[in-house]
Amino acid sequence: AQSVTQLGSHVSVSEGALVLLRCNYSSSVPPYLFWYVQYPNQGLQLLLKYTTGATLVKGINGFEAEFKKSETSFHLTKPSAHMSDAAEYFCAGDNSGGSNYKLTFGKGTLLTVNP
Amino acid sequence: DGGITQSPKYLFRKEGQNVTLSCEQNLNHDAMYWYRQDPGQGLRLIYYSQIVNDFQKGDIAEGYSVSREKKESFPLTVTSAQKNPTAFYLCASSIAAGGGYTFGSGTRLTVV
Numbered sequence: 001a002q003s004v005t006q007l008g009s010h011v012s013v014s015e016g017a018l019v020l021l022r023c024n025y026s027s028s029v030p031p032y033l034f035w036y037v038q039y040p041n042q043g044l045q046l047l048l049k050y051t052t053g054a055t056l057v058k059g060i061n062g063f064e065a066e067f068k069k070s071e072t073s074f075h076l077t078k079p080s081a082h083m084s085d086a087a088e089y090f091c092a093g094d095n096s097g098g099s100n101y102k103l104t105f106g107k108g109t110l111l112t113v114n115p
Numbered sequence: 116d117g118g119i120t121q122s123p124k125y126l127f128r129k130e131g132q133n134v135t136l137s138c139e140q141n142l143n144h145d146a147m148y149w150y151r152q153d154p155g156q157g158l159r160l161i162y163y164s165q166i167v168n169d170f171q172k173g174d175i176a177e178g179y180s181v182s183r184e185k186k187e188s189f190p191l192t193v194t195s196a197q198k199n200p201t202a203f204y205l206c207a208s209s210i211a212a213g214g215g216y217t218f219g220s221g222t223r224l225t226v227v
Contacts, residue, residue, distance in 0.1 A: 009155070034215045043121075043205055043218035090158070092215075101146055101165065101209060103216060107157040 002027040004093045006106035014114050019063075019078040021109050023091030026072065031093040033074045034103070035065055038088045047089075050074065061085070086113045117142045121206050121219035128200075128226050136191045136222045138206035144217070145210065147189035151175060152203040152221075161204075164189055193224065200226045 007022040025031060032051050036044040048059025055067040061084075065076045074091060091106040119140040128134045138147065149161040160173030164183040178197025183189055189208075193200045203223050207216040 032215075036218075041203075041221065041223065043220045044207075044216070045218070046215055049215050094215075102148075102160070102163060103209075105158045 002031060002093055002104050004091050004104050004106040006089075006091050006109050008109055009107065010110045010112065012112040012114060013081045015083055016080050019076070019081045019085065019111065021076040021089050021091075021111065023065075023074045023076065023106060024072055025074065025091075025093045027093070033065075033067060034092040034094075035059065035063070035074075035076050036090045036092065037061075038090065038108075040087075044090060047076070081111075081113045083113050083115065086111055119206060119208050119217050119219040121204075121222050123222060124220065126222055126224045128224070130226055131195045133195060134193050134200075134224065136193070136204055136206075136224070138189045138191065138219060139187055140189075140208045140217070141187060142208055142210070142217060143186070144208035145186070146208060147183070148207045148209075148216065149173075149179075149181065149189070149191045150205045150207065152205060158205065161191065200224060 003026045005024045034049045035047040037047050038044045047063050048057045050057050050067045058064045063078045067074050088108050088110045090108045092103040094103050122137045146165050148163040150158040159175050161179050162181040164170035167186050170181050170183050180192045205221050206219040209216045
């Protein structure tokens with residue numbers, strides 16, 4: 001069974017600093033991978049996804065993530081944090097291959113941005 | 116615009132009452148899901164449905180029930196058997212592997 005691990009339940013950065021949120025997956029088959037963002041009392045919004053092809057994926061709001069098969073990682077980065085980036089971020093993976101389609105979510109990382 | 120709608124946004128119920136949360140999508144997605152979210156516990160899967168008239172239990176199905184009579188609709192009933200129903204409930208839908216989920220905006224249920 002696939003698992004998704006997010007390292008760090010809470011990350012705090014200063015405004016303008018690099019944002020790095022870590023995600024590792026365990027699977028014998030490279031999965032489809034996703035990052036979602038959730039603002040308070042709202043649903044999850046898709047930031048970016050990796051399916052096939054280019055391993056560096058660009059998403060909305062200046063975020064990007066790189067799929068590294070050798071490290072089984074899919075870390076999320078943003079060069080310069082903005083106050084509006086403060087939210088909870090979820091990494092998710094799927095390697096179901098079709099039927100019984102279901103994502104596996106990490107526990108989430110709460111990002112705090114300090115002025 | 117296509118999307119997924121959850122209603123109501125906030126719901127208050129007395130202990131011992133059943134309550135039904137609505138989830139409707141007009142994305143023509145086959146699969147739909149219900150998650151429960153509690154502080155610090157991430158997303159926990161309650162039920163999911165891949166096609167109409169079929170659904171499967173997730174990790175925490177006890178005390179909940181669902182139906183899938185139409186492709187567009189996947190209502191969740193929180194029954195009196197659910198020991199601690201106060202939580203944020205999220206509905207999602209998906210089209211196929213690789214597409215990810217589209218989420219609704221959630222329903223916050225408070226039982227008093």
